[in-house]
Amino acid sequence: MDIRKRVNEIFQELVNIRRDFHMHPELSEKEYKTAESICSYLDKWGIEYKRNVAETGVVAIIRGKEGGRTVAARADIDALPVVELNDLPFKSRNEGVMHACGHDIHTTIHLGVARLFKEMEDEFKGNVKIFFQPAEETIGGAKRMIEEGCLKNPDVDYILSLHVMPYLEVGEIEIKYGKLNAATNEFTIKVNGKSSHAAYPEQSVDSVVVAGYIITALQTLVSRNISPLNSVVLTLGKINGGTKNNVISGEVTMSGTLRTLDENTRQYAKERVKEIVENTAKAYGATATVEFEEGYPALINDYEVVDILKEKAESILGTDKVKFKEFPSMGADDFSFFLQRAKGAYYNLGCGNKEKGWTAPIHSSNFIADEESIKVGVILQVETLLELLKIHY
DSSP, rough: OOOOHHHHHHHHHHHHHHHHHHHSBBBBOOOOOHHHHHHHHHHHHEEEEEEEEEETEEEEEOOOOOOOOOEEEEEOOOOBBBOOOOOTOOOOSSSBBBBTTHHHHHHHHHHHHHHHHTTTTTTTTTTEEEEEEOOOTTTTTHHHHTTTTTTTTTTTEEEEEEEEEEEEETTTTESSSEEOEEEEEEEEEEEEOBEEEETOOOGOHHHHHHHHHHHHHHHHIIIISSSSSSSOOEEEEEEEEEOOOOOOSEEEEEEEEEEEEEEEHHHHHHHHHHHHHHHHHHHHHHHHHHHHHOOOEEEEHHHHHHHHHHHHHHHHHOGEEEOSSSOSSOOTTTHHHHTTTSEEEEEEEEEEEEGGOOOOOTTTTTTTOOHHHHHHHHHHHHHHHHHHHHHOO
16 A cells, blocks of 8 residues: 555545544543544444443454554543633534643544554554553543553554644654653642640641741752752642641641652652651651652653654654654653553654644643644554564564
């Protein structure tokens, strides 16, 4: 198949599909109509699939002419609680919900990928799975899909995913070897002192004062406990304490996030936070506890797969269109769960258009993606997956 020619032939149909998704966005864990639409297209094209994976997820599979490797690609399908301000004929019709992160583009690209592989099913060896994944923006739908067996029967050897980025012009991509996105942990700190009237501070253990010292002490985690060459971000975003202006508070609760780029640093930083909090509180006569909630692991690209992606992208787009990300992002993406189980790569796909003024960032009310990015995404995903299928055992 002439992949570029075929993508051009079905491009307008893909644009129409994308606009329908954009008009009818759904929040995480509520992607019921989105899943129905995905299944209707797969039915139309005769593609095998399993639905209700992680409740609203869909796993499509295209089986080649004989045995071989199994490769996969992930598309996230959920939208955000954002009011769309764009004056577009296909703007969101679901008030207060918008595909402000471009997941409608991701879903459309991978429907196009599934369609092309179905049309080529007699031309390749092995299997291709496409994961239409819910809840990337919230609880981590990737983990739930994995727990329900999406990577099994047949087992996935390699996996790809992408994310549209408006700071890149359409026709460009951005790739990175190794560490790309941070691991996340949310945490809650509870400081327990002793309350008393403000007139008698000697009878109290002021939890507000202790919390202040804890906040200050925690800043040394990044500045003095972690190498300056190893990025870590600790943020205390919320603090609650006290009942009245003339009562010394007996309890303060604080919460925040911890972001790290590898598992060793992640575990060390969590232990150090606990030590700092507990011992600082003890020094002032109080007690304190820290509870961590596991978020997404760090997203770390496989060098072999990035090599293949780079070679394909340079041959398709031109070397000047393939950018390299110098530093990791401290943002997170649950595609990292897939990369813990299979070799793979995640990259950024240009969707900006400076000439048209389409440069608003993702997650904003004015975000607009150039639909030509759909064409680029389909071609690059198909060509790279085909190359991964050729790798011998």
